[in-house]
Amino acid sequence: MRVLSLVNQKGGCGKTTAAINLGGALTAQGERCLIVDLDPQAHATLGLGCDGDAGPTLRDVLLDDLSPRRALVEAPGDLVLLPASAELAEFEEVSERQLHPTQVLREALREVANDFDYALLDCPARADSILTANALAASSVCLLVVEAGAFALQGAVRALRLFDAMGERQDSRFDLRILGTMFDRRTRFARELLVALQARFGESMFDTVIRQSVRLREAAAHGVPVNVLDRGSRAASDFQALAGEVRSIGLEEGVELSAEAAYEVPHETPAPLTPPGSPAGGPWSVGVPR
Numbered sequence: 001m002r003v004l005s006l007v008n009q010k011g012g013c014g015k016t017t018a019a020i021n022l023g024g025a026l027t028a029q030g031e032r033c034l035i036v037d038l039d040p041q042a043h044a045t046l047g048l049g050c051d052g053d054a055g056p057t058l059r060d061v062l063l064d065d066l067s068p069r070r071a072l073v074e075a076p077g078d079l080v081l082l083p084a085s086a087e088l089a090e091f092e093e094v095s096e097r098q099l100h101p102t103q104v105l106r107e108a109l110r111e112v113a114n115d116f117d118y119a120l121l122d123c124p125a126r127a128d129s130i131l132t133a134n135a136l137a138a139s140s141v142c143l144l145v146v147e148a149g150a151f152a153l154q155g156a157v158r159a160l161r162l163f164d165a166m167g168e169r170q171d172s173r174f175d176l177r178i179l180g181t182m183f184d185r186r187t188r189f190a191r192e193l194l195v196a197l198q199a200r201f202g203e204s205m206f207d208t209v210i211r212q213s214v215r216l217r218e219a220a221a222h223g224v225p226v227n228v229l230d231r232g233s234r235a236a237s238d239f240q241a242l243a244g245e246v247r248s249i250g251l252e253e254g255v256e257l258s259a260e261a262a263y264e265v266p267h268e269t270p271a272p273l274t275p276p277g278s279p280a281g282g283p284w285s286v287g288v289p290r
């Protein structure tokens, strides 16, 4: 199972929308995909038409040692959701008492690592949250979601430094990638911003940019991924293209990482391959342009 976090310390920039719809697109391409709602706002849960108060949630997994399998619910678009409720905030308060407070999610996800090809972790906007720290510790790829607005470049540079530093502090190894979203290509501002982001971040930036689309808001209101609401929409095609890119991460240098390689299950599979010239620790180490 490859674990990807959708992050930014900025609120409302499209993290939850990206988690749900990238999940929907990966599933449409035949991948088994788990969405983990790591935000006490529970927007991913609501955006998939689910109710975090209806049964066990991620809170019970993180705080009461509940098996994640017992909290999973089926969601539209053949997705599987590990839901959240407002009670997830309790984890913030009591996690300090745990022995390894940032590793709880990582350990819990091991149990379902053979059931899914991808787990997408929808993070809260607070980067200093212990929930975000848990997501980073569990992830092999960190998707920084950047909204095409004023000061997007400055915000993205700051966020990259922040998440890079968090990864180093925690000794987490993840690949940081930038996803541009809410782009309106009709405006000169957005086109210039895109060029500036690509110049600054180069290959760390996905070629696919998610355009502004009212269909994404409608899909969230209907509680479904956009490809379920309107498979022919441009939003659905943007996320299909992104899913294709995500699936090719790690393949660029001719290295295919097995599910376990990304997840490090040493007893079951051989060690991951390391492409020539890559730093010790393999292709998933933090690589941030300065």
Ligand SMILES: Nc1ncnc2c1ncn2[C@@H]1O[C@H](COP(=O)(O)OP(=O)(O)OP(=O)(O)O)[C@@H](O)[C@H]1O
Pocket (backbone or CB within 6 Å): 010, 011, 012, 013, 014, 015, 016, 017, 018, 039, 041, 043, 123, 124, 125, 181, 182, 183, 210, 211, 212, 213, 214, 216, 217, 220
């Ligand atoms: N590409 C897009 N085009 C149009 N609207 C979008 C797009 N992406 C997201 N939105 C809308 O923007 C709003 C914020 O998006 P979303 O909830 O995904 O952000 P977030 O980063 O998860 O927010 P939070 O920090 O509160 O968790 C939502 O109403 C969503 O429907």
Ligand SMILES: [Mg+2]
Pocket (backbone or CB within 6 Å): 015, 016, 017, 039, 043, 044, 122, 123
């Ligand atoms: Mg969100």
